[in-house]
Amino acid sequence: MRERVDVAVIGGGQAGLAVGYYLRRAGLSFVILDDQDAPGGAWRHVWPSLRLFSPAEYSSLPGRLMPRTSGGNPDADHVIRYLADYEERYSLPVVRPVRVAQVIPTSEGFQLLTDAGQWRARAVVNTTGTWSQPFWPTMPGQRSFRGNQIHSADYRGPGKFKGQSVLVVGGANSAAQIAADLVDSAEVTWCLRGQPRYLPDDVDGRELFRVASQRVRALAAGEPDPGGVANLGDIVAVPPVKKARDAGLLIPHPMFDRFTRDGVVWGDGSFRRVDAVIWCTGFRPALRHLRKLDLREPDGTISLTGTASTRIPGLYFAGYGDWTGPGSATLVGVGSTAKATVGAIAGDLESATTAAA
Ligand code: FAD
Numbered sequence: 001m002r003e004r005v006d007v008a009v010i011g012g013g014q015a016g017l018a019v020g021y022y023l024r025r026a027g028l029s030f031v032i033l034d035d036q037d038a039p040g041g042a043w044r045h046v047w048p049s050l051r052l053f054s055p056a057e058y059s060s061l062p063g064r065l066m067p068r069t070s071g072g073n074p075d076a077d078h079v080i081r082y083l084a085d086y087e088e089r090y091s092l093p094v095v096r097p098v099r100v101a102q103v104i105p106t107s108e109g110f111q112l113l114t115d116a117g118q119w120r121a122r123a124v125v126n127t128t129g130t131w132s133q134p135f136w137p138t139m140p141g142q143r144s145f146r147g148n149q150i151h152s153a154d155y156r157g158p159g160k161f162k163g164q165s166v167l168v169v170g171g172a173n174s175a176a177q178i179a180a181d182l183v184d185s186a187e188v189t190w191c192l193r194g195q196p197r198y199l200p201d202d203v204d205g206r207e208l209f210r211v212a213s214q215r216v217r218a219l220a221a222g223e224p225d226p227g228g229v230a231n232l233g234d235i236v237a238v239p240p241v242k243k244a245r246d247a248g249l250l251i252p253h254p255m256f257d258r259f260t261r262d263g264v265v266w267g268d269g270s271f272r273r274v275d276a277v278i279w280c281t282g283f284r285p286a287l288r289h290l291r292k293l294d295l296r297e298p299d300g301t302i303s304l305t306g307t308a309s310t311r312i313p314g315l316y317f318a319g320y321g322d323w324t325g326p327g328s329a330t331l332v333g334v335g336s337t338a339k340a341t342v343g344a345i346a347g348d349l350e351s352a353t354t355a356a357a
Contacts (some may be wrong), residue, residue: 005029007345008121010103010110010289012094013041014083015127015319018061020092020336022342028349031119032092033112035099039087040080041068042131047155049181051075053236054205054332061086062335072239079331100289109314122352123345125316126290130283130329138283141259152178155278161186165273167264169255170280171196176235178278180244189272191253199233201242208236210331212326228322285320307341314348316341 007023009016012034023030036044051073052059056066060076066074066082074082087094095116102113109122134151142149152174164186168179171192179190193302199208215228235241244250256264256272263273285294293312295302302309302317309315316336317324325340327333 002117002119003031003246004120005031005122006349007031007123007125008110008119009125009127010031010100010112011041011127011129011286011319012036012039012087012096013043013127013129013319014061014079014177014331015129015328015334015338016039016041016094016125017083017086017090017092018338019125019127019318019341020094021062021086021090021335021354022339024090024092026342026346028342028346029286030093031121032094033098033100033119034094034136037097039094040059040076041083042129043076043079043083045131045153046076047178047181048075048157049240050177052079052205052252052331053237053238058204058206059331061331062115062338064089066185066331084349102289102292103315105158105293105312105314110232119256122349123197123314123316125318125341125345126287126318127317128286128289133284133288134279135282135284136279139259144261145274146261147263147274150276150278152278152280153283158182158185160274161172164275165189167191167277168273168280169277170278170282172282173236175280176241176245176250177238178280180240181251183208183244183249188249189253189274190250190269191255193255196250196252197233198235198237198245203233204236205330205332209327209330211335212322213336285317290315297325306344307337316345341350 006028007030009019009032016032019034024313025173051192056068056074060066064086069078098114098116100112100114101271103124104111105191110124155178162185166182166186168175169191179188182188183248215226218226256266258265263271265271295311297303305316307316318341319328319334321329325337328337
């Protein structure tokens with residue numbers, strides 16, 4: 001066995017580091033296990049032109065402001081440097097690369113089986129994000145299609161698509177940003193269900209977090225649902241998206257019906273030759289290491305009280321989206337979720353210690 005700690009955090013992206021910050025302040029012993037070779041989490045896997053929705057001063061984890069940038073919102077490299085510095089500044093005990101394969105409840109907490117040995121912990125916080133579980137739908141004829149198909153998780157910029165006919169599929173930020181990234185070098189066909197729902201141009205990550213927090217507060221106070229971020233729209237009009245949209249280059253098409261060997265066909269019989277498809281169809285939480293714990297309800301959701309599993313005491317979740325706290329999948333939003341999670345863990349561990357005395 002490698003080590004015995006109060007808390008094991010699985011995943012060393014922004015959510016794991018925010019949880020680590022509060023664990024350090026709470027004086028609990030902990031480890032952060034991350035399967036990457038270096039700091040940065042999902043930010044190590046995004047395309048070069050991606051920019052944050054918000055300026056640096058509104059994209060900080062607890063305790064330490066993200067350094068400002070000149071010339072627009074930060075890019076992924078800026079975020080990676082910030083996260084690396086954050087780990088160092090707070091001496092967070094991140095161990096890499098360590099992939100957690102299984103989490104087993106025991107009488108004293110949990111045993112974690114990894115590719116670098118075993119850890120034991122009284123509580124576990126999952127902050128494994130979603131980037132490693134890209135989701136693609138299946139479509140008729142897809143196997144016969146001879147062109148290239150990738151997920152947005154593997155998109156690295158327009159270079160290899162130069163001069164090609166590219167289908168971008170999806171109705172949210174990744175699709176709009178990738179389509180905008182490609183319009184100058186490829187012939188882009190943007191397919192989505194319904195019409196694109198752009199947020200008002202002056203809305204950025206700050207406003208999204210404010211709306212998400214306001215909704216959670218209202219619901220907690222038993223007030224009528226004021227509507228969440230989804231009511232505002234799906235697509236943040238970051239400058240490249242706004243520019244392409246305003247130039248009339250982001251033209252929405254309905255979803256096609258089926259693939260052929262060299263293209264796609266719509267319901268009305270129209271055909272388009274396609275060299276490549278980029279699926280911007282989202283991600284699922286990376287929870288394979290928990291599959292034996294029977295966490296899912298019949299409707300597929302994971303039931304939580306706060307961020308604690310209602311089925312497995314001592315198991316917590318942070319960073320996956322609003323179901324784990326308002327704005328918890330964002331840099332600015334994950335701090336409050338992390339604080340509440342560590343507060344709950346500290347209370348539970350103290351009660352357990354008192355009961356055992
Ligand atoms: P991650 O960053 O994915 O970290 C999880 C870590 O856990 C990873 O290192 C992963 O490899 C590791 N891991 C997974 N499974 C295991 C395992 N079994 N064992 C060990 N380690 C494991 N957010 C913002 O705040 N601002 C923005 O402007 C913004 N813009 C975005 C734009 C786009 C187009 C997209 C797609 C996302 C954007 N996001 C933005 C969201 C942000 O990228 C992610 O939500 C965020 O990185 C999630 O952080 P996390 O710590 O929860 O997960």
